[in-house]
Amino acid sequence: MLPPEPATSVAAVAVSATGLTILGISTGLQPDILLAGFAGGLWALTYQPPAPLFRRAAATAGSAVVAGYLSPIAVAILHGAMPGDLSHEIAQTAFGLLIGLISQRVIGPAVLRIADRKAREYDDGN
Numbered sequence: 001m002l003p004p005e006p007a008t009s010v011a012a013v014a015v016s017a018t019g020l021t022i023l024g025i026s027t028g029l030q031p032d033i034l035l036a037g038f039a040g041g042l043w044a045l046t047y048q049p050p051a052p053l054f055r056r057a058a059a060t061a062g063s064a065v066v067a068g069y070l071s072p073i074a075v076a077i078l079h080g081a082m083p084g085d086l087s088h089e090i091a092q093t094a095f096g097l098l099i100g101l102i103s104q105r106v107i108g109p110a111v112l113r114i115a116d117r118k119a120r121e122y123d124d125g126n
Contacts, residue, residue, distance in 0.1 A: 020064050029068035032089075033096040037067020040100020048105075063100035066107060071095040 020038055024031035041063025045056055071092045078091075099107070 020061070023065075024068065027068075029065075030072075030092070033071045033092050034064045034068045036093045036096030037064035037071070037100030037103070040067060040097040040102075041104070043097075044101050044104055059104050060100075063103045066103040067096040067099040070099050070103075070107075074099065 020034045021031040023029070024034045038060050041060035044063065045051075045059065051059075074095045075088055075091045079088075
């Protein structure tokens, strides 16, 4: 199988970035954090085996949305640990990139493990 055309990949990224910006505006999520999460998702794909286009698109879009929701929370939690001259906007964008990077391989599986454990505890109690 031949690798995808570079122009096709660039076009897909451009369309996805535009769609994420529109999603951010319509949902109230910050578009810059969504784009940072999207970039983190693209970064994460470089560590994974090749996948079909739809799977890659879904993974990067999911990374962006997870980053959009979790970055403001992470910055608020870590507010006391941040240096005083570091602005929240800069920190949220950086956290968006990191959360986008780890959302598919770390955050998602961890949440599923916690939910499974809680479900088992609930089943054992009833």
